[in-house]
Each structure stands twice: as structure tokens, then as C-alpha cells.
Amino acid sequence: MKEMLKVAMPKGRIYKQASKLFRSAGLPVPEEIDESRRLIIPVPELNMEFIMAKPVDVPTYVEYGVADIGVVGKDVLMEENRNVYELLDLGIARCRMSVIGLPDWEPVLYPRVATKYPNVASQFFREKGQQVEVIKLNGSIELAPLIGLADRIVDMVETGQTLRENGLVEQEVLFPITSRLIANRVSYRMKNESIQALCDLLQDTIAQKA
Ligand code: PRP
Numbered sequence: 001m002k003e004m005l006k007v008a009m010p011k012g013r014i015y016k017q018a019s020k021l022f023r024s025a026g027l028p029v030p031e032e033i034d035e036s037r038r039l040i041i042p043v044p045e046l047n048m049e050f051i052m053a054k055p056v057d058v059p060t061y062v063e064y065g066v067a068d069i070g071v072v073g074k075d076v077l078m079e080e081n082r083n084v085y086e087l088l089d090l091g092i093a094r095c096r097m098s099v100i101g102l103p104d105w106e107p108v109l110y111p112r113v114a115t116k117y118p119n120v121a122s123q124f125f126r127e128k129g130q131q132v133e134v135i136k137l138n139g140s141i142e143l144a145p146l147i148g149l150a151d152r153i154v155d156m157v158e159t160g161q162t163l164r165e166n167g168l169v170e171q172e173v174l175f176p177i178t179s180r181l182i183a184n185r186v187s188y189r190m191k192n193e194s195i196q197a198l199c200d201l202l203q204d205t206i207a208q209k210a
Contacts, residue, residue, distance in 0.1 A: 003191040005048045008070035010055035017092040018071045025205040068187035074177045079117045088181040095158035097174040111151035114144035121154040
């Protein structure tokens with residue numbers, strides 16, 4: 001890469017798949033990043049610096065330009081609604097956003113919906129003309145209908161294992177989710193050559209895998 005790129009990477013499950021994709025694109029992301037607790041990892045041979053972020057914060061770092069580009073799930077991108085460019089569907093970390101409930105769920109007048117994604121959930125039900133009370137939770141969302149906090153939940157489904165093990169059913173799919181490559185708007189202009197080169201490289205790799 002010609003110009004140095006700061007890359008915001010999500011720690012955790014997406015990182016494993018993203019680093020694999022980068023490596024198969026010929027970008028030798030050092031192996032030890034996977035295990036390390038270091039948060040800023042320079043990779044001089046790639047002229048890149050990796051910023052290891054909490055996934056939900058990736059669009060924030062990119063919007064403010066402290067990272068030029070980032071890897072983030074479409075779920076977070078929809079929820080955070082940050083002013084960034086979405087450059088590429090990386091086709092990794094495939095799952096979906098769904099409405100979930102107990103099998104014997106029955107419609108009520110003003111249902112409570114628990115979710116980690118209050119903006120996504122509010123917009124979805126608003127567009128359907130349904131009045132709901134959205135309750136924000138930060139994890140283990142499936143608990144909410146089981147213990148009577150909410151009538152339904154809006155959450156991610158990947159393998160469906162969490163639903164099966166807790167006796168819940170998927171009622172409606174909102175949208176499919178994959179990870180995306182995003183860019184800061186100014187960086188995209190100022191470092192266009194490097195960002196475009198990375199984009200092309202990743203796109204070719206994804207196309208070969210398809
Ligand atoms: C996510 C999501 C579901 C689960 C879906 O939770 O919120 O609970 O994964 O995956 P599955 O369909 O393969 O079971 P995560 O592991 O991120 O933990 P959380 O409870 O903290 O949200």
C-alpha cells in the first residue's frame with residue numbers, strides 16, 4: 001500500500017474470519033494478532049496499523065477518521081448509522097437479524113421488544129405500523145421472553161443453536177448480515193489509491209472463493 005492505512009478491526013468472532021480473508025488475499029496479517037491483548041498493532045510490511053476495537057465502536061473510529069477503514073457487521077452498521085462509506089461486502093460472518101419469540105406467542109396491543117439494536121427494531125416496527133416498547137439490553141437477549149421481560153426480541157441468528165436450546169422460534173427475518181469494509185469519507189479521497197488497491201484485492205479474493 002502506498003499510503004499508511006489505519007484499519008479498525010472488530011475483536012472477537014468477526015476478527016478470526018476477517019484475518020483469514022486478509023491472509024488469503026496475500027496480506028500477511030501476523031498470526032499473533034489473534035491471541036494478543038495489544039490494541040494497536042503496526043504491520044510495517046503492509047504499511048498498515050490495526051486498531052483492535054469493540055465491534056460496535058468500529059464505525060465511530062472510522063467516522064471520526066482515527067481509522068481510515070474498518071471491518072464491521074451490517075447489523076452494527078445499520079444500528080449505528082454513522083457517516084461512513086460502505087465499500088465492500090466481505091461475505092464473512094454470515095447470519096441474519098430476526099424477530100424471535102416463544103412458540104405460543106400471541107399478539108398483544110403494545111408489546112415489549114428487547115434488543116441490542118433499538119434503532120433497527122424501532123424502525124422495523126414503525127414501518128410495519130406496529131406500536132411497540134423497545135427495551136435495550138446488552139447481551140443474552142434470549143433471556144427476555146423466557147423470564148417475562150419482553151414479548152419478543154430482535155436479535156442475530158447464526159446457527160440457530162441459541163434459539164433451539166432455549167425453546168424459542170424465529171418469526172420473521174429483518175435482513176441478512178455479513179461483514180462490510182467501510183471507509184472514512186476524507187480518507188477515501190486522500191488515500192484513494194491505497195484504499196482502492198485493498199478493496200480490489202479483497203474483492204478478487206472473495207470472487208475466487210465464490
Ligand atoms: C449472538 C446473538 C445470539 C447468538 C446467535 O450472541 O445475540 O444470542 O449469538 O448465534 P446462534 O444462532 O449461532 O446460536 P453473542 O454470542 O454475541 O452473545 P450475547 O448474548 O452477548 O449477545
